[in-house]
Amino acid sequence: MSKPSLPKKHRGLQIATSRSMLCLAFGMFALVQGARSQDAATIAKGEYLARAGDCIACHSDPGNKPFAGGRAMATPFGTLYSPNISPDSTTGLGAWTADEFYTMMHSGRTRSGALLYPAMPFASYTKVTRADADAIFAYLKNVPPVHQQNREQDLKFPYNNRNLLLGWRTLYFKEGEYKPDPSKSTEWNRGAYLVEGLGHCSMCHTAINALGGSSKSEAFQGGLIPMQEWYAPSLTSNREAGLGDWSIKDISDLLQAGVSARGAVYGPMAEVVYNSLQYLSDSDIRAMAVYLKALPSTGDTTAPNEVQTQDRLRLAPLGKKIYVAQCAMCHGVNGEGKGWDFPPLAANQSIQMSSSVNPIRMVLNGGYPPGTIRNPRPYGMPPFAQQLSDEEVAAVVTYIRTAWNNHGTAITAQDVNALRSAPLN
Template identity: 75%
Template sequence: MRKLRSLIPFFLATLCASTAPVHAQPAAPAAGSHAEVIARGEYLARAGDCIACHTVPGQKLFGGGRAMETPFGTLYTPNISSDKTNGIGAWSANDFYTMLHDGKSRDGSLLYPAMPFASYTKVTRADSDAIYAYLMSTAPVSQPNREHDMRFPYNERALLLGWRTLFFRPGEYKADPTQSVEWNRGAYLVEGLGHCTMCHTAINALGGNSPSKRFEGGLIPMQNWYAPSLTSNKEAGLGEWSIDDIVGLLHAGVSNRGAVYGPMAEVVYDSFQYLSEDDVRAVAVYLKSLPGHSGEVDTSPRSSFVTEEANRLAPLGKKIYDAQCAACHATDGRGKPPSFPPLAANQSIQMNSAVNPIRMVLNGGYPPGTHKNPTPYGMPPFAQLLSDEEVAAVVTYIRTAWGNYGTPVSDREVNALRSAPLF
């Protein structure tokens, strides 16, 4: 979910144009000293993962300038430091709230939805003011903003009016009185600052998030990672996961049920690990309450072709697995959690999309280093060691062995992902 995840609505916007405190309930104005407000704002900025887009790795905090390549050109993130010339130092708290709530800059220009204002609109005024106070407390960065290098007609911001009409509904989060305080706090985080729908909701034909497919997952454009369903059914396993397992995954990056890799590893590293355990638990409570949907993992009887293809690849796949994978993930696929996640009965392995397991075999990776898991164990890359056929065989094996319901993977699918960007 991070960095480029924020580009998804931008892609959608251009396509369409061309055709509580962190506590859930609406908050009272922040009390306490200015230092306390700033500290609270820093916490909320972490919850919103602002650093992800607005800081180039290794450069000054919130100086912007991070290049994001898109099919429509290059988008450069703005400077949001306290600099009065190039940042937002000359903005008022009202200007900042308008940007978050309405998706409009200080001069009234429409923001590309790469800035997730469709989610941030739910942020309360008190929380917006706290984030603003924190940003004003950061060191000014004099780096000028770069113009976006977008091709016509995607450089015409007025065309964003069409996207906003279809997909943007401004309004702060309203607590559901039928739910608990904890559930409401989780809903506020997930629906608002966390902007989780931007990756975990399917994209409709017009390039927007379809309400009927909320949190059902989908392929993240340009990144070629699959954001799994968060509904309480089978794909992400949340229907079977305990609250503690979900909290462990989001807070530490690993749990007894799995580990985060790819874009989600960055989200945990920059955002979730800094949230209080109470807030992460509230997120888990809310996610567990999401209604389940069918079709996330196909458990219907396999066709003769699928069975024959799985059987054809099984001997080579098992040979590679036993030689390269079993030492960590065990011969029976049960793994050695939390360091080495299980593959047997792992819903992320069995998803209808095989993108993530293919990428993990090709590219490897590490869960994020977090306060709770400072020295994570990693997965080595096999792109240079295994051919397309061999990767397809071993991924097919882990998707179909030990009672897993996954389908076979083809050489073509593997080859298409060899050159995919890491994030």
């Protein structure tokens, strides 16, 4: 039995309705796809910004799962443990909102209102815009969740009293997003935003005082990194790592590849390049280089004293003998180096700094620049701690700090001995 057919006018209505439903379905599909594309773009942006902030370095314990926290950070006040920032619903950020995450980044307070210890660089992260904070949060909410309880902080009395942080914040914390300087270029402002904000470069390159704070007037003037026994050089003094006479290319190479025609990075800075800077875009790296190069010079009038001059004269023959036998093959008879693989020692500011910590540690412990996208197979420096005595290390370090018109000062066997037991990380 055949189905009764609709009148023509009704058949036309049915076709029109079907077309409308089809268009509506396609429209809904397009909206969903557009929303998914937008979400994916936000998450990708957040991943990039999380790398710029080097979040993984502190919030991942080496050998364990990313962002699960638990990394021990020794400080002069005790040991701090980084929290779990994976999206686990009970031990991580799973129950957090974007508002709570932004408040934490911006004000240095947890979702419960507790004050954060300044090992979390909220004094820099407060400069991060709301849009960028939201993107980072979106990314962290989409990494694999890890159920791992957070460890209690192990600080000495009275530093375990968080209320004391109110005084610290009064002295050293100014809340507020980065405000572009209209007198500077867009590129300079982008570099300032990255260096002062997510990059939190001043945390290492500014001296830390007895209260665990940094003076704004001494920003980027260098200092010893507490408990790690590495010296973060001044970025304003041309006697140290001041970048005023560096080319933008050399600065960019050092930040992104870990090596350049002017030297290489080791120690904590190698970790920063490995985890963070190598992944930044060429334009962002260049912007950072432009900003760093423009930092005002602080100058340096330090001159060797009579004792240091006598030490240099006494150690020079032994230092030169060791250098020729152990170092010249790679670094050149006159300290000229061999491209990126073996950085120059002549006119190398990192060799001549007021602090001799880094060259002593390199001779004792050796090391590698980071393996990066642009320099995947770095050449390393062998350790000489077992081969050379304190006096011999002092002699060769003094030699490279003072030969070839280098303007460093002499060091002593006592300086070397003090660093033999320094942590290797």
